[in-house]
Amino acid sequence: MLLGAIADDFTGASDLANTLARGGMSTVQFVGTGRGKTDCEAGVVALKTRSAPVDDAVRQSLEAARWLLEQGCEQIVFKYCSTFDSTPSGNIGPVAEALLRLTGTGVAVVCPAFPATGRRLFMGHLFVGDRLLSESGMQNHPLTPMTDPDIRRWLQQQTKGEIGSIALDVVRSGAAALRNGLRAELTAGHRLVVVDAIEDDDLATIAAAVADHKLVTGGSGIAQGLPQNFRNQGKLSGTAAEVPLVEGPGVVICGSCSTTSQNQVACHLQNHPGLAIDPAVLMRGSMSVERAARWVEANAAENPIVYSTAAPEVVSFVQQRFGREDVAEKIETFFGGLARRLADAGMRQIVVGGGETSGAVVEALGLKNMMIGPEIDPGVPVLVADRSGPLGLALKSGNFGAPDFFAKALDRIAGHE
Numbered sequence: 001m002l003l004g005a006i007a008d009d010f011t012g013a014s015d016l017a018n019t020l021a022r023g024g025m026s027t028v029q030f031v032g033t034g035r036g037k038t039d040c041e042a043g044v045v046a047l048k049t050r051s052a053p054v055d056d057a058v059r060q061s062l063e064a065a066r067w068l069l070e071q072g073c074e075q076i077v078f079k080y081c082s083t084f085d086s087t088p089s090g091n092i093g094p095v096a097e098a099l100l101r102l103t104g105t106g107v108a109v110v111c112p113a114f115p116a117t118g119r120r121l122f123m124g125h126l127f128v129g130d131r132l133l134s135e136s137g138m139q140n141h142p143l144t145p146m147t148d149p150d151i152r153r154w155l156q157q158q159t160k161g162e163i164g165s166i167a168l169d170v171v172r173s174g175a176a177a178l179r180n181g182l183r184a185e186l187t188a189g190h191r192l193v194v195v196d197a198i199e200d201d202d203l204a205t206i207a208a209a210v211a212d213h214k215l216v217t218g219g220s221g222i223a224q225g226l227p228q229n230f231r232n233q234g235k236l237s238g239t240a241a242e243v244p245l246v247e248g249p250g251v252v253i254c255g256s257c258s259t260t261s262q263n264q265v266a267c268h269l270q271n272h273p274g275l276a277i278d279p280a281v282l283m284r285g286s287m288s289v290e291r292a293a294r295w296v297e298a299n300a301a302e303n304p305i306v307y308s309t310a311a312p313e314v315v316s317f318v319q320q321r322f323g324r325e326d327v328a329e330k331i332e333t334f335f336g337g338l339a340r341r342l343a344d345a346g347m348r349q350i351v352v353g354g355g356e357t358s359g360a361v362v363e364a365l366g367l368k369n370m371m372i373g374p375e376i377d378p379g380v381p382v383l384v385a386d387r388s389g390p391l392g393l394a395l396k397s398g399n400f401g402a403p404d405f406f407a408k409a410l411d412r413i414a415g416h417e
């Protein structure tokens with residue numbers, strides 16, 4: 001393994017694995033510090049640490065990094081969300097600082113930009129499309145409401161060390177100028193440096209500038225140029241793994257409440273049967289995994305959807321009543337249990353909406369690693385795991401995908417265009 005990555009959630013991991021695979025590295029997505037197939041050029045360890053307690057997130061990330069370094073990785077990427085999902089008390093800062101120490105790195109870039117999905121960083125401020133992050137809908141996120149678009153200020157609340165920043169004009173001056181800028185930041189004592197990027201070319205410049213960095217941090221965009229660094233050194237084999245097609249039956253499970261997911265659920269419901277999961281009903285114990293599974297099986301021929309997706313005011317009402325973490329855990333456990341029950345009974349395609357939800361589903365399915373198939377929409381590939389035969393998956397980040405993503409994902413897993 002040449003490049004090892006640690007992703008703080010499962011959809012983020014598949015987003016990054018997709019980028020590295022498209023960049024020409026043979027890539028495997030590992031579940032936790034999952035073992036199994038390690039003969040790849042890039043290994044992405046998917047953790048579920050985005051909303052975990054800080055100590056837990058640091059411990060799991062260090063364990064994953066140590067494992068990746070043992071596999072021979074020359075560079076470690078810490079992948080977080082392109083919308084920088086975190087709270088003022090963590091976890092991006094503490095994990096990044098712990099990885100700096102572990103890898104003996106002086107300075108690392110911080111760059112969540114992902115222009116293909118509208119995430120651009122200018123003067124340290126993060127935009128989603130034409131909106132500042134804090135006005136993009138992300139301010140209503142159920143677990144990590146992003147209420148400040150200034151990534152320097154947000155990250156500073158999470159770290160012990162002072163945060164540096166490098167503006168777009170330096171990036172546009174080229175890789176050598178950026179390297180000098182990073183050295184100057186290090187001299188000033190800034191070991192985590194927020195770097196602007198608004199186009200793919202900016203990300204390519206940043207990737208070229210950090211070719212010899214032991215640690216790189218960012219969204220999946222930062223990884224677009226990393227395979228080229230290894231190619232320049234003649235280290236890539238150029239052989240891609242064969243990923244099998246997987247026919248149905250299929251189901252969609254959505255626990256994401258983002259605006260994008262709300263539209264995608266509404267779109268899928270136009271032509272497919274749906275079962276809405278009311279968290280209050282779940283908390284009272286009046287809905288069981290078995291009941292939902294029977295409903296899915298009765299509708300299996302029509303690619304049904306089971307979802308807890310709801311509007312922000314409904315989400316905050318239920319959170320106030322039952323507690324944010326308790327509700328999230330109840331829903332995630334339910335969706336995990338549902339996926340396992342369905343896969344045990346022969347479901348071969350599972351499409352999931354939401355990073356936390358995806359983590360719960362993949363962990364409940366007990367998968368060890370996943371191969372990376374074709375891209376469905378920017379940032380979301382087909383994944384194929386082995387679970388008594390091939391199981392096709394798509395793990396969609398809350399904010400990714402076209403309105404018809406769910407139907408398209410099921411088609412792509414089966415190899416239909």
Ligand SMILES: Nc1ncnc2c1ncn2[C@@H]1O[C@H](COP(=O)(O)OP(=O)(O)OP(=O)(O)O)[C@@H](O)[C@H]1O
Binds near residue numbers: 255256356
């Ligand atoms: N109706 C609801 N009320 C309250 N909480 C909910 C509801 N539906 C889902 N949730 C919880 O909200 C969280 C949604 O997070 P998830 O990561 O799955 O989606 P997302 O944040 O939109 O996606 P991503 O992390 O990929 O951006 C989960 O913990 C889920 O259990």
Ligand SMILES: O=C(O)[C@@H](O)C(=O)CO
Binds near residue numbers: 013083220397
């Ligand atoms: O970077 C993103 O936006 C996604 O890969 C993600 O992390 C989803 O949770």
